[in-house]
Each structure stands twice: as C-alpha cells, then as structure tokens.
Amino acid sequence: MQVVKRKSETPSWTFAYASDMHVGSPRSYRFQPAWNENWNTARDQIIAMSPDFLIVGGDMTRDGSTHREELTSFRRELEGLPFPAHVIPGNHEVGNKPLASDTGSVSTRFIDQYESVFGPSNWSFVYKNVRFTGINAFLLGSGLAEERVLRTWIEDLDADADTDHHVWLLHPAPFADAWTDAAFDPESDRTAWYFTLDPEERDFLMQHFQRTGTTHVVSGHIHCHRQVHYDGIQFIFAPSTAFAQWADRWKDGDPTLGFLRADVFPDRINFDVVPLTRTSDLAGYGPGGNPRIEGRDYSAAQEEPPFAPSFREDE
Numbered sequence: 001m002q003v004v005k006r007k008s009e010t011p012s013w014t015f016a017y018a019s020d021m022h023v024g025s026p027r028s029y030r031f032q033p034a035w036n037e038n039w040n041t042a043r044d045q046i047i048a049m050s051p052d053f054l055i056v057g058g059d060m061t062r063d064g065s066t067h068r069e070e071l072t073s074f075r076r077e078l079e080g081l082p083f084p085a086h087v088i089p090g091n092h093e094v095g096n097k098p099l100a101s102d103t104g105s106v107s108t109r110f111i112d113q114y115e116s117v118f119g120p121s122n123w124s125f126v127y128k129n130v131r132f133t134g135i136n137a138f139l140l141g142s143g144l145a146e147e148r149v150l151r152t153w154i155e156d157l158d159a160d161a162d163t164d165h166h167v168w169l170l171h172p173a174p175f176a177d178a179w180t181d182a183a184f185d186p187e188s189d190r191t192a193w194y195f196t197l198d199p200e201e202r203d204f205l206m207q208h209f210q211r212t213g214t215t216h217v218v219s220g221h222i223h224c225h226r227q228v229h230y231d232g233i234q235f236i237f238a239p240s241t242a243f244a245q246w247a248d249r250w251k252d253g254d255p256t257l258g259f260l261r262a263d264v265f266p267d268r269i270n271f272d273v274v275p276l277t278r279t280s281d282l283a284g285y286g287p288g289g290n291p292r293i294e295g296r297d298y299s300a301a302q303e304e305p306p307f308a309p310s311f312r313e314d315e
Contacts, residue, residue: 011263011270013128016046018259019057019171019220020240022092023074026302028063030286035062035242037280042241042259043077045277049261052127053083055134057220057238058090058171065095065110066293068310071117086125087118088134090171090220094121096290097172097194098142099186104290106138111146113310122153129164130264133157133212137170140201151204159213164266167216168209173237174202174217177250179230195222195246209233216269218260222246225254225273236260236271 021039024031046054056078061070071093078085091097093114095106115121121136135154139147160166175181176192179202184193197205209217216234223240224247244255258275285300298306 011265013264014049014051015053015055015262015264016049016051016259017055017057017169017218017238017262017271018042018046018241019238020059020090020223020242022059022062022240022242023070024062025067025070025073025307027069027305027307028067028286029296029298029300029307030062030284030288031302032062032242032284032286033282034280034284037282038241038257038276041276041278041280043081045274046259047082049274051083051261054078054081054085055132055169055218056085056087057169057218058088059092059220059240060087060090061092064093064114065091065104066309067307068113068117069307071114075117086123086132086134088169088171089114089118089121089136089138091138091290094136094138097138104293106136106142106144108144108146111136111139122150124157126160126163128264129266130269131160131163131166131212132169133166134169137172137197137201137205140204141198154205154208157208157212159211163213165215165264165269166213167218167269168205168214170217170219172197172221173219174205174235178228179206179235191246206231216271218271223255224249225256225260226250226252227271234269234271239273241276 022035023039060074064070095110096104098105124133139150173196176196183198186193214233218236220238222237223245225239226237228235238260239258247255256273256275257279258273261272261274263270
C-alpha cells in the first residue's frame with residue numbers, strides 16, 4: 001500500500017507584508033486622514049499577529065519623495081514595532097516610472113533622500129530557510145547611473161543551495177495580465193504602463209529569477225490582490241491598506257483593503273490577505289494621482305507651518 005505523506009498544516013514561521021499605505025500629513029498640499037487611520041488599524045493587526053518581521057513593499061508615504069518629514073515620521077513608526085521591518089521604496093518615495101515629461105520621475109535626488117532615511121534601496125538576506133531580495137525596480141529602464149549599479153548587483157547575486165525559498169520584493173508589478181504582456185503605451189494605456197515593468201526589464205529580471213532559484217515575487221503598486229503562477233514562480237500582487245484600484249480588471253482580482261500574512265513551510269509559502277478589521281471614512285482634501293511638483297497649492301494645508309518641498313526647483 002502506498003503511503004501518501006500529508007503536507008504539514010503548522011507553519012515553521014510567519015512574516016507580514018504591507019504595501020501602499022500612503023500615510024500623509026495635514027501640513028501638506030493634500031491629505032487623506034482615512035488612509036492614516038487604515039494604516040493604524042493594519043499596524044495593530046500586524047502587531048497582534050506577532051510575525052517574525054514585517055516587509056514594507058513601498059508607497060508607505062503619500063509624498064515622501066518631496067517631503068522628507070513623511071519618510072522620517074514613518075521610520076519612527078517602524079522603529080516602534082516589536083519586531084524588525086525591512087523596507088523597499090515605492091514611487092511615492094523615489095519617483096515614478098521614468099517619463100521625460102514627468103517631474104516626479106525616479107531621480108538620484110529622490111533616491112539619495114530615501115536612502116539617507118532608510119538605508120540601501122536594494123538588499124538581500126537569508127532568514128531561517130528563505131532568502132529575501134528587495135530592489136528599487138523603478139531604476140530599470142531609467143538610464144540613471146544607479147541603474148547600472150543595480151543591474152551589476154543583481155548579476156552578482158548567487159543561488160542558495162541551502163534555502164527552501166527565494167522571495168523577491170519589488171514595488172511595481174512585473175506585468176498586468178500575464179508575463180507575456182506586450183509593452184504598454186504611456187499615451188494610450190497610461191494606467192497599465194504606469195503600474196508595470198516593460199518587457200525588456202521584465203525579461204532581465206526573469207533571467208535572474210531563474211538563475212537564483214526564485215520561488216515567489218511579491219509586488220504592490222496596483223492595490224488589488226491577485227496570485228499568478230508562471231514558469232515555476234508564484235507572483236503575488238499585494239493589497240493596499242489605503243484604497244483599491246483595478247478591481248474590475250480581473251475576475252480573480254480581490255480589491256479588499258488589508259495586508260498579507262505569509263506562513264512559511266519547508267515546501268511552500270502561503271500568502272493570504274488579512275482584511276482590515278475596520279476602514280475609515282474620514283474626509284480629506286487635495287488632488288489625487290501624481291500631480292507635477294510645480295504649482296502644488298500648499299495654502300490648502302490644514303496645519304501650520306505647511307510643508308515646503310525637500311529641495312528647491314532649481315537644484
């Protein structure tokens with residue numbers, strides 16, 4: 001008689017992943033207090049969960065790229081947690097996917113400011129039986145000097161024969177609908193272009209995903225949970241704690257606000273959405289999206305003194 005070995009139902013350990021909190025300040029030109037309250041709810045739930053650590057998948061701030069104080073404030077919050085936190089940047093910290101007409105595109109200035117608060121944008125470490133690799137994926141295709149440094153750093157990563165899993169963390173989604181997506185046009189399909197990597201950068205990463213034994217890739221940015229398997233890798237699109245997007249693009253998309261609980265087993269990692277126990281309905285003010293830095297109206301700020309950008313426009 002053949003004996004079928006059942007999978008273990010008790011995880012070896014657990015980590016949490018939260019992304020797209022967009023915590024802002026009433027001293028800014030725009031502010032959504034509901035998003036701050038939602039993050040407070042998520043934080044309390046994560047603390048109650050007692051994970052080994054928290055991974056923050058970017059866009060922790062509303063406008064950290066231009067408001068250094070938002071970065072330092074969020075860092076203080078993370079330092080108050082009863083477990084470590086590992087952070088990768090989102091576009092609201094280091095700038096958007098590069099586009100010549102966008103003054104908020106990824107830049108050395110934004111990256112330097114972020115790294116002066118949180119340390120290196122790109123990192124890799126092993127914890128117990130898992131390697132974690134986090135990168136600033138907005139550099140890919142940017143043409144910045146930092147892009148070459150990142151590509152060399154990725155090329156130098158080695159596979160770990162003694163780990164069970166390799167989890168990559170990046171803020172933009174590698175693709176929208178499928179790995180084989182063609183390039184999106186920023187003029188005719190700006191949203192899909194903005195959320196994702198272009199095929200050339202995507203294929204560069206896949207080469208090194210495969211070479212380094214990658215098992216999971218977790219991304220944020222889209223604010224809608226989805227899981228897709230491709231070429232032996234599980235791609236996890238994370239939810240947001242602030243607001244949902246693209247809820248109607250996929251039949252299997254889940255716009256529930258919350259964060260991810262990751263239970264680690266020797267043979268798998270189960271990623272599950274933990275919904276917020278409550279969502280705030282507080283009203284805010286100011287524009288959404290990614291308005292140009294020039295012309296932002298700080299007279300709308302609710303508290304004095306209002307923020308000024310962390311740099312001068314002529315720098």
